[in-house]
Amino acid sequence: MSAQRVAEHKVVSEPSGVNSPLRTRFDSISMAPPDAGTDANLENEEVLVEFFNVDVYPVPKLLLCKRNVGESAEVTEANYFYLALNINVQTQRILGVFQLKDRRMIVVICDHTKQQTEIYVEFASALASTIGQKCPKFCLGNMFDLVGLNFVQNILAVYSHVCSELVLLAFREESVEIINSACISISGLTSEVKRIMFIHGSSELCLVTKNGLRTFNLAMQL
Known part of the structure; x- marks a missing residue:
């Protein structure tokens, strides 16, 4: 199954606030052709x-x-x-x-x-x-270490220890096609991220470390 490579890194608006690090669009994605559907x-x-x-x-x-x-x-x-x-x-x-x-x-x-x-x-x-x-x-087009899924908002999150980057991928529920993405550079963490967690019933994501956690409002990121 062939896939078309998109290799583009666009800078988009950066939200303000202590929990709003540099955010870019993550476009290093190869996607397979859309599914024909299933019965x-x-x-x-x-x-x-x-x-x-x-x-x-x-x-x-x-x-x-x-x-x-x-x-x-x-x-x-x-x-x-x-x-x-x-x-x-x-x-x-x-x-x-x-x-x-x-x-x-x-x-x-x-x-x-x-x-x-x-x-x-x-x-x-x-x-x-x-x-x-x-x-x-x-x-x-990168290696990641942790993954989490928001089942309600259809958002897949992956995190790289090496790059200290959090990538968010929003997808359509039926086709699982990517409709939006964000790449967030993480800084200031005093220990390695151990887990990605989505807070149920909210738009927040947590990066859990040994010494605490860092929260992000997904409504501001995607």
């Missing part, structure tokens, strides 16, 4: 229960639950199964796995060989083959 029956699609990374298993795995139409409403052990994501654990690292409301999975993979971060969007039934064929929905 998948949500009742037949797997539900993500848990993600286990290489610190638990030699190969990253998803724990999924599936109950087909017509089956008993009672969930039993037979409804649960594991799905292995066969990446090259020597050169690739899964940053995070999320599930959208339509039950498609978002898998974010950092590829050290290609020096890029790949975002896969697929139903669980086709996820392993899509990753194996290396057909990401889009790629970011």
Whole structure:
């Protein structure tokens, strides 16, 4: 699947305030052609229960639950199964796995060989083959370390320890096409960022460090 590279770095307006660092538009994105759509029956699609990374298993795995139409409403052990994501654990690292409301999975993979971060969007039934064929929905022309997802506002956030940059990607819910982006240079943190968190019911994002946290109002950034 071919993708067109956009390599453009435009400076946009910089908001004022102590929590409003330099912000640019992040346009180093390669996007796959738009999907033709799907008529998948949500009742037949797997539900993500848990993600286990290489610190638990030699190969990253998803724990999924599936109950087909017509089956008993009672969930039993037979409804649960594991799905292995066969990446090259020597050169690739899964940053995070999320599930959208339509039950498609978002898998974010950092590829050290290609020096890029790949975002896969697929139903669980086709996820392993899509990753194996290396057909990401889009790629970011940089390596990142942390990822978070705002399910309400459809915003994906990735953070780089090396560059001290926070990238926000706003996307359409149905097509998962990028409609806006922001690259925020982070300074003044006294310790390494450990986690990205979105505050439920608000427009705020937190970068959590060992010594505290830094908050950002997404309404001012995108």
